[in-house]
Amino acid sequence: MIVVPSAFTGGWSRTIQATPCSLLTRRVEYSLTPLGESLREPFGQLYDWTVEHSGEIQNCQRAYDARADAQSS
Structure with a gap:
């Protein structure tokens, strides 16, 4: 298992893992x-909230x- 560096995940370190397949x-x-x-x-x-309010958004x-x-102008 490789933990994706935070720079790659946009600062969300340790929320996504990368596993080499081969x-x-x-x-x-x-x-x-x-x-x-x-x-x-x-x-x-x-x-769900976004879908519900999409027209207003x-x-x-x-x-x-x-x-x-x-x-x-």
Whole structure:
């Protein structure tokens, strides 16, 4: 098992592990560590919330973009 360095995982050190599949190839299999697995439930809840509020999120993004366009004109 190789623990992926935090620079590679965007600072989420020790949440993803890389396991070399063969000494002859550069193929690596990635999987979540137990710490990474502990994020499944909160990320699942965040995903559900995002889906539920996607219309409102998109409306807010359009309003923000319109203001930014108006300011740059």
